[in-house]
Amino acid sequence: MKGGATRLAVVTGGARGIGLAIARRLVAEGFAVVAASRTPVSDLPAGMTHARLDVTDRAAVAALFAGLGKLDLLVNNAGLAGGQGSDAGDDADDALWHAILATNLTGAWYCSRAALARLPARTGRIVNIASVLGLRGVADQPAYVAAKHGLVGLTRAMAMQAAPRGITVNAICPGWVDTAMAARRYAEIGITAAQAAAGIPTGRVASPAEVADIVAFLAGPGAGSITGQAIAVDGGSSAHA
Ligand code: NDP
Numbered sequence: 001m002k003g004g005a006t007r008l009a010v011v012t013g014g015a016r017g018i019g020l021a022i023a024r025r026l027v028a029e030g031f032a033v034v035a036a037s038r039t040p041v042s043d044l045p046a047g048m049t050h051a052r053l054d055v056t057d058r059a060a061v062a063a064l065f066a067g068l069g070k071l072d073l074l075v076n077n078a079g080l081a082g083g084q085g086s087d088a089g090d091d092a093d094d095a096l097w098h099a100i101l102a103t104n105l106t107g108a109w110y111c112s113r114a115a116l117a118r119l120p121a122r123t124g125r126i127v128n129i130a131s132v133l134g135l136r137g138v139a140d141q142p143a144y145v146a147a148k149h150g151l152v153g154l155t156r157a158m159a160m161q162a163a164p165r166g167i168t169v170n171a172i173c174p175g176w177v178d179t180a181m182a183a184r185r186y187a188e189i190g191i192t193a194a195q196a197a198a199g200i201p202t203g204r205v206a207s208p209a210e211v212a213d214i215v216a217f218l219a220g221p222g223a224g225s226i227t228g229q230a231i232a233v234d235g236g237s238s239a240h241a
Contacts, residue, residue: 010034013078015041017179021208022215055107065114074115076108077129083140083188097143104147122166130171132234152230159228168227175234176205201236
């Protein structure tokens with residue numbers, strides 16, 4: 001929907017990786033974008049502004065959303081991944097568990113709750129960047145798998161809350177996407193990018209722009225009857241027997 005009054009989007013984690021690709025794509029669609037993340041950023045493209053935000057800080061989330069004049073779209077993209085030893089059972093392992101749940105799940109809840117009160121009927125949208133690990137498990141990331149399954153569940157619950165007002169809430173579930181997070185995970189589990197690609201039916205890792213394309217579609221008027229869905233963008237991995 002290009003032209004007309006400028007719509008406002010908040011993209012958490014919107015200053016790099018998948019979030020930056022989403023923000024760029026939304027600017028191209030005519031949105032003004034607030035990229036909200038912890039690290040100060042000064043050199044964002046035109047159409048974007050940065051807001052310092054830790055999504056795990058409930059008061060800070062409430063203050064950010066209260067300070068927006070309007071809001072049309074929230075993209076919960078901020079995320080944290082990390083492998084956990086199955087028998088570590090130590091303080092570091094617990095701290096990682098709590099940080100991953102707080103960032104990927106509780107943070108999305110704080111932002112969604114604050115956004116829902118402000119989104120306009122019929123055209124308001126929330127898009128959650130979950131993961132294929134919100135649809136199935138792996139052994140070495142229990143917190144991340146639990147948080148992303150939780151985010152898919154939150155998507156379904158909030159879709160039901162928002163449906164009477166015509167507001168949609170959907171999740172995108174990417175497989176490997178070419179970002180710094182993926183590079184850190186390749187190193188953690190001892191594979192190369194080429195080996196990751198070889199394990200995907202289409203034989204390649206997705207680009208951040210491919211995730212952004214789906215966000216743009218879900219944010220548009222043609223997606224008004226799509227809600228409560230978890231859409232895999234994974235080169236067919238979740239369809240593989
Ligand atoms: P990156 O690590 O490249 O970026 C993560 C972003 O989240 C950064 O902008 C970071 O900014 C922000 N962030 C992290 N913690 C917080 C916080 N507490 N408050 C606010 N912002 C925060 O990751 P990707 O771009 O790869 O991932 C984006 C999303 O996509 C995540 O939710 C991830 O789980 C998901 N995903 C990624 C996949 C991949 O292969 N890359 C696959 C499937 C899903 P800062 O540190 O400055 O706060």
